[in-house]
Amino acid sequence: MRNRVVKQDGSSSAADEAQRSARVQKKEAAPSRWWLKRGLLALFVIFIVAPFSLRKLPELIQHLVYVHRIRLPFFVDLSHPADLSLNHTINMYLTSEEDISLGVWLTVPESQWKEAQGKDLAWYQNSLSDGSPVFIYLHGNTGTRAATHRVGVTKVLSRLGYHVLAPDYRGFGDSTGEPTEAGLTTDALYLYNWVKARSGNSLVVIWGHSLGTGVATNTAVKLLEQGLVFDGVMLEGTFNSARQTISGHPFTWYYWKFPGLGYFLPEPWAENKVVFPTEENLKKMRSPILFLHSEDDHLVPIRFAQQLYEVAASAQNAERVKLATFDGSLGYLHNGLYRDPHLPDIIKTFVQSL
Numbered sequence: 273m274r275n276r277v278v279k280q281d282g283s284s285s286a287a288d289e290a291q292r293s294a295r296v297q298k299k300e301a302a303p304s305r306w307w308l309k310r311g312l313l314a315l316f317v318i319f320i321v322a323p324f325s326l327r328k329l330p331e332l333i334q335h336l337v338y339v340h341r342i343r344l345p346f347f348v349d350l351s352h353p354a355d356l357s358l359n360h361t362i363n364m365y366l367t368s369e370e371d372i373s374l375g376v377w378l379t380v381p382e383s384q385w386k387e388a389q390g391k392d393l394a395w396y397q398n399s400l401s402d403g404s405p406v407f408i409y410l411h412g413n414t415g416t417r418a419a420t421h422r423v424g425v426t427k428v429l430s431r432l433g434y435h436v437l438a439p440d441y442r443g444f445g446d447s448t449g450e451p452t453e454a455g456l457t458t459d460a461l462y463l464y465n466w467v468k469a470r471s472g473n474s475l476v477v478i479w480g481h482s483l484g485t486g487v488a489t490n491t492a493v494k495l496l497e498q499g500l501v502f503d504g505v506m507l508e509g510t511f512n513s514a515r516q517t518i519s520g521h522p523f524t525w526y527y528w529k530f531p532g533l534g535y536f537l538p539e540p541w542a543e544n545k546v547v548f549p550t551e552e553n554l555k556k557m558r559s560p561i562l563f564l565h566s567e568d569d570h571l572v573p574i575r576f577a578q579q580l581y582e583v584a585a586s587a588q589n590a591e592r593v594k595l596a597t598f599d600g601s602l603g604y605l606h607n608g609l610y611r612d613p614h615l616p617d618i619i620k621t622f623v624q625s626l
């Protein structure tokens with residue numbers, strides 16, 4: 273072996289020499305080409321990608337936060353809630369602002385399901401003043417009012433003898449417009465006033481889930497500016513604010529999928545006015561509040577609910593603020609606590625305390 277190597281080395285021909293020098297030249301050329309590629313890439317990023325992203329960022333953020341364009345579940349006709357066995361529900365459209373039409377389901381107490389067959393909108397609206405409590409359910413991001421867990425909440429409430437209004441905010445489902453934090457709050461406030469104008473002396477309770485808890489507390493603060501308070505507020509799977517540390521925030525599923533995104537997103541968020549300052553809102557609110565949270569919530573860890581419960585309880589009469597948690601072994605995660613057999617009693621006790 274050794275000999276052969278030596279022999280090869282010893283017998284280098286002119287051709288070998290040429291080849292070797294070509295190889296050397298190639299090696300010398302490589303770095304400059306490497307720099308050229310890097311340079312071009314940098315120019316591409318600086319002059320094309322970055323300006324494009326910055327221009328598109330608000331839109332991108334809007335989609336990441338609200339995920340409103342995905343009409344989950346697919347193939348559901350939102351104008352036919354009966355398809356989801358909500359046979360005592362009417363679909364309607366309300367104009368919360370010029371050019372903004374909101375798709376809303378109005379469900380009467382389940383005990384009235386027979387009477388409700390074939391009834392028109394006027395009948396449904398009149399029933400709101402029959403003395404039964406009225407719930408406004410503000411859903412979380414992604415999908416429509418037809419999502420299973422949302423329909424599940426409506427069924428629980430309706431079975432308890434309450435009315436339920438379940439809107440799709442602007443930009444969601446068959447509602448028109450584009451979602452913004454201010455826009456969602458305007459939609460919720462409009463719906464609340466619409467209900468109050470028809471519900472007589474009935475209790476009106478707001479139930480927010482996930483992103484909807486941010487909308488609910490924003491709306492509560494808007495209402496306070498008019499000297500009004502919600503009769504009761506339920507906050508399920510609530511989070512602190514859009515500026516909260518990145519891990520464990522309901523908006524941040526994409527941080528796991530696209531690591532590095534967090535590097536440039538936090539600041540534009542503020543510019544894009546996605547704030548949802550729930551903690552600050554809770555310090556001002558004076559409504560009785562019931563927090564609901566699953567211990568195994570994978571999107572918003574339960575410590576957020578505990579922390580916000582403390583904030584709300586120390587901001588007002590602690591007796592009026594409650595936290596109901598659900599054992600992690602039940603597997604409810606972020607959306608599933610509507611399935612809990614104890615939930616109806618928890619809600620009833622809260623409503624009776626109002």
Ligand SMILES: *[C@@H]1O[C@H](CO)[C@@H](O)[C@H](O)[C@H]1NC(C)=O
Nearest residue numbers: 357358359360382385386427
């Ligand atoms: C209508 O809904 C009620 C309550 O969910 C249910 O008990 C009833 O069987 C349904 N009726 C029909 C005809 O689907």
